[in-house]
Amino acid sequence: MADLIQKRFSTIETILKMLNHRELMFRAIETSDKRQGNAVLEAEFFYLIANYKKGLPSEKKQEVNAVFDHKNLLSAKVLDDRRTADGVTKLWFNAVIVDLFRLCKISLYRPLNKTSLLSAMTPIWSMLSDITEKKVSLVPGTEEYDEWTDTLNSQITGLLGRIKANITKLEQIGEQFQEDIADQTERQLPDAMKLKFEHASRLYRREVQPLNSFLDKDTRYEKGDGILLAIDALRNVFVRNGDLEYQALMTNYYLQYLDLFEPIKAVADNVSIYLRKTKEAIAEHNAIESAFVIIRQAYNKTLSADRRVKNIKLSDLQDLSPARALGKIKRPAPIQIDKKPAFLSNVFNELARRTLQNAHSIDDKLVFEDVIQKDSAVAIRHSIRLNRWVKSHSWPEHVDYIAHAYEELKETFEDFKISDLLEISSTLVTSKEYTIKALPTFNQIREEDPETGALAEMGYCVRHITATGKNTEASDGNQ
Amino acid sequence: MEINNTFSQTSPNLSRAIYQMFGEGGIINKHEYVQSVADFKESSMYRELVTNHSHYEALYWQLGYVLAHDGEGEFFHIKSKIKDEEDDEFNEAALKIMTVLTLFARIATQRGQPIDLLGEPVQGLTAADIDTLDTDEELQLVIRALKFKDKASVISMLKRCGFIFQVSATKYVLSKGALSMIDAIIEHQRNMSDDKADTPFDVPNSQ
Numbered sequence: 202m203a204d205l206i207q208k209r210f211s212t213i214e215t216i217l218k219m220l221n222h223r224e225l226m227f228r229a230i231e232t233s234d235k236r237q238g239n240a241v242l243e244a245e246f247f248y249l250i251a252n253y254k255k256g257l258p259s260e261k262k263q264e265v266n267a268v269f270d271h272k273n274l275l276s277a278k279v280l281d282d283r284r285t286a287d288g289v290t291k292l293w294f295n296a297v298i299v300d301l302f303r304l305c306k307i308s309l310y311r312p313l314n315k316t317s318l319l320s321a322m323t324p325i326w327s328m329l330s331d332i333t334e335k336k337v338s339l340v341p342g343t344e345e346y347d348e349w350t351d352t353l354n355s356q357i358t359g360l361l362g363r364i365k366a367n368i369t370k371l372e373q374i375g376e377q378f379q380e381d382i383a384d385q386t387e388r389q390l391p392d393a394m395k396l397k398f399e400h401a402s403r404l405y406r407r408e409v410q411p412l413n414s415f416l417d418k419d420t421r422y423e424k425g426d427g428i429l430l431a432i433d434a435l436r437n438v439f440v441r442n443g444d445l446e447y448q449a450l451m452t453n454y455y456l457q458y459l460d461l462f463e464p465i466k467a468v469a470d471n472v473s474i475y476l477r478k479t480k481e482a483i484a485e486h487n488a489i490e491s492a493f494v495i496i497r498q499a500y501n502k503t504l505s506a507d508r509r510v511k512n513i514k515l516s517d518l519q520d521l522s523p524a525r526a527l528g529k530i531k532r533p534a535p536i537q538i539d540k541k542p543a544f545l546s547n548v549f550n551e552l553a554r555r556t557l558q559n560a561h562s563i564d565d566k567l568v569f570e571d572v573i574q575k576d577s578a579v580a581i582r583h584s585i586r587l588n589r590w591v592k593s594h595s596w597p598e599h600v601d602y603i604a605h606a607y608e609e610l611k612e613t614f615e616d617f618k619i620s621d622l623l624e625i626s627s628t629l630v631t632s633k634e635y636t637i638k639a640l641p642t643f644n645q646i647r648e649e650d651p652e653t654g655a656l657a658e659m660g661y662c663v664r665h666i667t668a669t670g671k672n673t674e675a676s677d678g679n680q
Numbered sequence: 681m682e683i684n685n686t687f688s689q690t691s692p693n694l695s696r697a698i699y700q701m702f703g704e705g706g707i708i709n710k711h712e713y714v715q716s717v718a719d720f721k722e723s724s725m726y727r728e729l730v731t732n733h734s735h736y737e738a739l740y741w742q743l744g745y746v747l748a749h750d751g752e753g754e755f756f757h758i759k760s761k762i763k764d765e766e767d768d769e770f771n772e773a774a775l776k777i778m779t780v781l782t783l784f785a786r787i788a789t790q791r792g793q794p795i796d797l798l799g800e801p802v803q804g805l806t807a808a809d810i811d812t813l814d815t816d817e818e819l820q821l822v823i824r825a826l827k828f829k830d831k832a833s834v835i836s837m838l839k840r841c842g843f844i845f846q847v848s849a850t851k852y853v854l855s856k857g858a859l860s861m862i863d864a865i866i867e868h869q870r871n872m873s874d875d876k877a878d879t880p881f882d883v884p885n886s887q
């Protein structure tokens with residue numbers, strides 16, 4: 202075993218053994234890509250090896266130790282360099298070896314973002330400018346011409362390969378999004394949905410959209426034409442130069458690049474639709490959460506204000522959506538009587554009195570006859586009749602008007618009582634047609650009821666009346 | 681003056697049913713779920729209101745209400761002509777319904793389900809969704825604070841007012857009117873929180 206640790210493998214042996222443990226290299230490349238650099242931190246590499254070895258049989262562990270030992274990797278030319286700077290040791294893997302492992306796992310293809318696409322175009326633009334500025338000889342068959350065309354060929358095919366590989370990767374991702382769009386019944390949980398949306402959005406911005414634009418036949422960049430316009434320009438160069446072989450080759454490349462546009466467009470559409478729908482779903486979720494916060498606040502507010510109050514104040518929910526108002530037919534509320542019967546009796550009596558005052562005949566039926574007492578109706582009619590007599594009577598001046606009234610009414614007025622004299626006196630006192638003059642003389646009226654023998658008596662201060670000349674009845678029109 | 685008696689053209693039974701529905705504070709949907717055919721069918725009350733629209737419009741106008749139609753939700757409802765009444769009492773019923781619909785919408789979005797599926801009989805409002813009103817302590821408290829006795833009284837109110845229809849013994853489906861009210865809540869909340877500006881990523885337009 203000790204021999205195995207010290208053993209150095211050849212390049213082919215090392216690569217073959219590394220392929221046996223390719224998962225470890227995949228992780229190393231992923232780690233390197235995350236740092237967006239070409240080197241792997243040695244400490245991280247050790248950590249990955251230690252993790253990878255967990256669960257392996259001891260023989261395999263020894264093999265991993267031997268193969269991935271930096272001295273072995275350096276001697277097998279798998280590592281280009283191992284350098285320490287600022288106390289950090291980095292391992293620089295051979296780019297060709299790394300690309301070999303990238304080929305084994307599609308997710309490890311380097312993303313083609315706008316920067317990498319433009320940097321891939323830079324040599325092609327440079328070669329085009331070599332021709333326009335006549336820096337190279339355009340004589341076919343010369344060494345310089347062959348070298349120029351070989352380099353051009355390599356640049357265009359290399360880029361074509363990278364784009365094809367990336368489109369395959371993106372197509373696989375696009376299919377997942379398409380499935381998500383099709384399956385509306387099974388959405389992810391909101392948090393997972395947000396994460397996936399974030400990932401898709403980043404993927405779209407970084408890889409899909411730049412590649413979609415790159416493969417558009419009309420795309421131009423600040424530094425030069427897009428790939429299709431550049432290839433077309435190169436083809437024209439070969440046409441002018443009479444190089445039919447490269448002219449045909451350029452046409453072929455043009456068509457190959459053009460064929461890649463449809464797949465990337467399909468991916469772009471899928472991701473775009475997914476993003477749009479997911480954005481709507483997230484917005485819907487956020488809106489409902491906001492609405493729920495209003496409900497929760499209304500609930501908490503109600504309880505915090507007064508622990509005895511258990512019900513939400515509905516006005517606190519108005520922010521849910523004030524635009525909607527649903528009506529409800531109100532049923533008429535039952536009449537509530539909160540007055541005492543005596544009060545209501547007075548009210549109805551008064552209403553009856555006022556109604557009768559305007560009636561043509563004293564015998565007209567009272568409006569509230571059904572709800573007032575019969576005695577009250579009789580009393581009201583008697584009182585009104587008495588008042589009408591007072592107003593229509595020609596009162597003599599400078600006489601005791603109460604004695605005069607008594608004499609006039611005691612025999613002729615139906616149901617006349619001495620107490621009616623008080624009402625007569627009161628009516629005259631409040632009347633504007635007369636002025637009252639009280640004399641320092643006292644008078645008394647006595648009457649015995651012929652049926653019961655009861656004695657009625659009224660003592661009063663003698664008063665005279667004088668007409669003022671104002672006739673209120675005439676002005677009111679109530680004669 | 682000639683007076684047209686439009687009452688003779690209307691169906692007394694449907695008119696009574698419509699009045700009863702509005703009396704409950706409910707809405708009259710264009711389509712209602714009919715269990716016997718396991719599908720949505722046009723409501724006879726809705727058809728009656730459309731056929732004799734001017735009659736019912738005048739009738740409810742004289743009673744002090746405006747017969748309104750919601751185009752998005754495809755339902756009829758009434759609004760009080762008196763502003764104060766609308767503000768005080770009428771909105772209370774609407775707010776209560778909107779609150780309950782928000783709770784159901786949240787149950788759906790919490791598990792990542794599109795809200796529209798609450799209006800599909802195949803998915804709808806399941807027994808598990810309704811049970812959540814009892815099992816989730818917070819929802820239970822909110823329901824009680826809204827003066828509902830229990831989950832059954834919530835379902836009963838929504839059903840009575842035309843916001844849900846029964847699909848089976850344990851499953852219900854939201855009416856289009858209910859879904860449009862949820863849409864209105866979402867739209868309002870999005871406008872309130874300016875959701876469009878808050879979205880961390882722009883949604884691209886595919887070329």
